[in-house]
Amino acid sequence: MTTSTRHAAKRPLAPRSTPITLAVGLLALATAAQAQTTAQSPQQLDAVVVSGIRRSLETAVTFKRNAEGVVEAIAAEDLGKLPDASIAEALARLPGLTGQRGADGRVDKVSIRGLSPEFSGVLLNGREMVSSNDSRAVEFDQFPSELISTVVVYKTPDGALIGQGLSGTADIRTVRPLSVNGRQAALNVRGERNSNRTMVPGVTSATGMRASASYVDQFAGKTLGVAVGFARLDSPTQTRKTELVQFGDYAPYGLPLSGNAPSQVGTGQAMLPMFWTATGTTKKNTRDGLMAVVEYQPNDQLHTQVDLYYSQFKTHEVGGKFAQSLFGNWSAGISTALSNVSTVQRGDDTYATAATASAMVANVGNFDTRRKDDISAVGWNTELKLADKWKLVSDIAFSRDKRAERYAEGYAGPYNNATKNWQYGGYRWNVPIGGNGVQTFTPLDTQLLADPSRMAFGDVQGMDWVPNEAWIGAIRHPDVTDEVKSARLSLHRELDGFWSHLQFGLNHTQRDKDVAKNEDRILMKRDSAGNYIRSIPTSSVRTPFDMSWAGIPALLRVDVPDLVASGQYQLEEGQFSKWVANNSSVGEKVTTAFFKADFDHDIQGINLRGNAGLQAVHASQHSEGWEYRGDDEIPDKSLLVRRTGGASYTHTLPSLNLTADFRNNVLVRLGWAKTMVRPNFVDMRAGTSTPRVLADLPGTPHAGEWTTAYGGNPALKPWLATGWDVSLEKYFGKRSYIALAQFHKNLNSYVYNQLTAISSAGFPTTSAPAGVVPKAIAPFIQPLNGTGGKVDGTELAFALEADLLHDALKGFGIVASASKLRSNIKDQNPDPTVSTSRDVPLNGLSGRSNSFTVYYEDHGFSLRFSQRYRSPFTATTRDIFLNNTTQQQGADKVQDLQLGYGWESGDLKGLSILLQVGNLQDRPTVNYVSVQGEAPDKSQLTPNFITRFGRTTLVGLNYRF
Numbered sequence: 010m011t012t013s014t015r016h017a018a019k020r021p022l023a024p025r026s027t028p029i030t031l032a033v034g035l036l037a038l039a040t041a042a043q044a045q046t047t048a049q050s051p052q053q054l055d056a057v058v059v060s061g062i063r064r065s066l067e068t069a070v071t072f073k074r075n076a077e078g079v080v081e082a083i084a085a086e087d088l089g090k091l092p093d094a095s096i097a098e099a100l101a102r103l104p105g106l107t108g109q110r111g112a113d114g115r116v117d118k119v120s121i122r123g124l125s126p127e128f129s130g131v132l133l134n135g136r137e138m139v140s141s142n143d144s145r146a147v148e149f150d151q152f153p154s155e156l157i158s159t160v161v162v163y164k165t166p167d168g169a170l171i172g173q174g175l176s177g178t179a180d181i182r183t184v185r186p187l188s189v190n191g192r193q194a195a196l197n198v199r200g201e202r203n204s205n206r207t208m209v210p211g212v213t214s215a216t217g218m219r220a221s222a223s224y225v226d227q228f229a230g231k232t233l234g235v236a237v238g239f240a241r242l243d244s245p246t247q248t249r250k251t252e253l254v255q256f257g258d259y260a261p262y263g264l265p266l267s268g269n270a271p272s273q274v275g276t277g278q279a280m281l282p283m284f285w286t287a288t289g290t291t292k293k294n295t296r297d298g299l300m301a302v303v304e305y306q307p308n309d310q311l312h313t314q315v316d317l318y319y320s321q322f323k324t325h326e327v328g329g330k331f332a333q334s335l336f337g338n339w340s341a342g343i344s345t346a347l348s349n350v351s352t353v354q355r356g357d358d359t360y361a362t363a364a365t366a367s368a369m370v371a372n373v374g375n376f377d378t379r380r381k382d383d384i385s386a387v388g389w390n391t392e393l394k395l396a397d398k399w400k401l402v403s404d405i406a407f408s409r410d411k412r413a414e415r416y417a418e419g420y421a422g423p424y425n426n427a428t429k430n431w432q433y434g435g436y437r438w439n440v441p442i443g444g445n446g447v448q449t450f451t452p453l454d455t456q457l458l459a460d461p462s463r464m465a466f467g468d469v470q471g472m473d474w475v476p477n478e479a480w481i482g483a484i485r486h487p488d489v490t491d492e493v494k495s496a497r498l499s500l501h502r503e504l505d506g507f508w509s510h511l512q513f514g515l516n517h518t519q520r521d522k523d524v525a526k527n528e529d530r531i532l533m534k535r536d537s538a539g540n541y542i543r544s545i546p547t548s549s550v551r552t553p554f555d556m557s558w559a560g561i562p563a564l565l566r567v568d569v570p571d572l573v574a575s576g577q578y579q580l581e582e583g584q585f586s587k588w589v590a591n592n593s594s595v596g597e598k599v600t601t602a603f604f605k606a607d608f609d610h611d612i613q614g615i616n617l618r619g620n621a622g623l624q625a626v627h628a629s630q631h632s633e634g635w636e637y638r639g640d641d642e643i644p645d646k647s648l649l650v651r652r653t654g655g656a657s658y659t660h661t662l663p664s665l666n667l668t669a670d671f672r673n674n675v676l677v678r679l680g681w682a683k684t685m686v687r688p689n690f691v692d693m694r695a696g697t698s699t700p701r702v703l704a705d706l707p708g709t710p711h712a713g714e715w716t717t718a719y720g721g722n723p724a725l726k727p728w729l730a731t732g733w734d735v736s737l738e739k740y741f742g743k744r745s746y747i748a749l750a751q752f753h754k755n756l757n758s759y760v761y762n763q764l765t766a767i768s769s770a771g772f773p774t775t776s777a778p779a780g781v782v783p784k785a786i787a788p789f790i791q792p793l794n795g796t797g798g799k800v801d802g803t804e805l806a807f808a809l810e811a812d813l814l815h816d817a818l819k820g821f822g823i824v825a826s827a828s829k830l831r832s833n834i835k836d837q838n839p840d841p842t843v844s845t846s847r848d849v850p851l852n853g854l855s856g857r858s859n860s861f862t863v864y865y866e867d868h869g870f871s872l873r874f875s876q877r878y879r880s881p882f883t884a885t886t887r888d889i890f891l892n893n894t895t896q897q898q899g900a901d902k903v904q905d906l907q908l909g910y911g912w913e914s915g916d917l918k919g920l921s922i923l924l925q926v927g928n929l930q931d932r933p934t935v936n937y938v939s940v941q942g943e944a945p946d947k948s949q950l951t952p953n954f955i956t957r958f959g960r961t962t963l964v965g966l967n968y969r970f
Contacts, residue, residue: 168622186234
């Protein structure tokens, strides 16, 4: 559990709100407690030397209190002792910040103030960082917590903050060795185990480990400082995922009637799921992180520092997937009878949640994914005093991220070798629509899905429709390269009077990002009689997947990479027109002239400090991509059309931060700024996909219409917002405070997807059915700039050492925060049948979020319990194709526990032991989809993906000397 400072928000007209009422009450309570404690023992607090969570809290609170703007901070408890696997979990507990759990259950992306992670600026030691996907969102799990000293989150920017985000900026900082008192070294080792048993044997050990070593020292009379750290993560993840796809009133099965007016919708019967899946995976995660800093300050005139960061993150995931469809007539015209049906009524809708099916379409998927990320960053910063009160600062930096991924998948299904036909079995299915319900799919023939002699390659639902060939799977291998080069030069001048410090300078950043989304299909060969060779070679068969957790005793397991390496199958470029359109090469050059003036002045006993700043940002962007005008099934690269484009623009970004310190530990902060974030790289791509003519026959309503084409926009302009902040803060001693804040942002410009029409001239018409004349226009979706909208919120945070209330509570404390956010963005694609435009929810925004940590730390013992919560939100993730997928995520609540003991004296001084339990209640992540087809109430949401990650237990040792 990471200790972090908290800060909260207040809006001028908000006294009627619950958070502010609570804040006033807590402020009064804590003030009274402090007054009583101070009266009893006025000089006892400052003499205590602390470590661990209280030291971390003290460092972060000090940073927050002394900041010129509205900030949050987290600090390592001791050298190499930030307890989370990455800094993402720690950031997710800060007020106004929320974390998003990724595919393996760990937080990898963080949102600031309800805006999507793409809108946050992320810096490493003050420099813009690369990202390992096709967006700007940095994956925080790339940064081992053991190598990080401090993370500062700027909620209000200033004129000297380069690379700032629209919603806020997180600056990840490594240790500065000359700021450390003497030599320090630390060793950490932890073993971990997941409560989900090993889902797929042979991929990785059931037990994981974390180990790190850190060393800081000073030489040459403390003019030369060196810091080095290494962190190793070898962690298995075990996931169980079920997918329930789109309940609807699809087909008559003689089910109970649905709703209050069944004669008015569809068949009027209980709704059924279209299909469902169950997936079990084991993933090996290894991450090696290295940090090195050399700092040199021989005198007061010169200070220089070189810092290096390197991280290599490798994953290997193997899994099996069972997919089942209730509608056999889609593929083979089979007849399915349902018996023992159970239904649930929710409002006007009735859902069939369990039944025995006489025959159902089913297939088995096998996949094997390997990914490697290499991140390297180096920076050199030098400060030189030129003359009295003048200083020159230079900074040059380079960072690069190279990501390579290979995803191999294959499909098979039950097959009758004698008749050369697919066969269908009976199943008992149970799919409760509660978000935490356990879904099971039990075959009546328990060995059918695991017997390779009764299975064959191909997809029961018709993957082999392509003339003269059939594909049984695919290998996708996207590659991403991201490079950032920057140079900065600034002059500083110390002043006397109201203005205390002045700096101005120039920063130039060049960023180039290349994304290649490649795919090859795995094709079956034919025998001498012209039949597809569907048989599964025994050499590629492995021990079946045990998916009894989903009601499936055994599931066929095939080693897909081994299958491809055997040479029995051939590879061919697949989905060519789609992935080549999503390839992109985007370059941007950004030059920023900046100015910042600090002030620090006393007026009638009130200290006023802060800064005023201005940035002039000139950006030039260029993109290259492709459009394919040929037949997708027979790729012809001569039909590739190269697309290019770009834009340039200049924006001025003023900012103001004002802090009024009333000398009684009460601070009021005001912030105002115009902020900007450049568009996502995927939105700036120049490529465009190629539409196809729909398969509707002559005379049908949609005959001659085209599928939708998708493209990027190289001329896309940035997101812009103007916002203000108000913060009221009261501090008690060194580690206790309460803060209430309010913020508001007007979105002057944002990016949305616009549906338009383009000419279909030149598009291939080979997919058009005979007798169908393709229409002259095709639908086209492209990102454009929109205007209007806002986001605002209230934030409350406090930290309280309980001995301020009573001496008997010494060692106990609590750190907590809560946020309430709102957004309002008008739909840029309004429904013409509706008179008023609707509001669109802001992607990534949870209306409510909160977190708290209760801790005890004294006499060597430590205990902490933490919980973080966020209400439902929409989240955009990227699938294996690196395509956007936006889903309605359910509320997420995660709890963690840590127990520890450290020896403070004797031969074991410096040694500590700990027990950590992550995801204490094994909470799954759940997203939802709306009811499809005919239904009395289409507004209802039903679970889509339910993913269970298990509970993680760690036992570890830390030795500091």
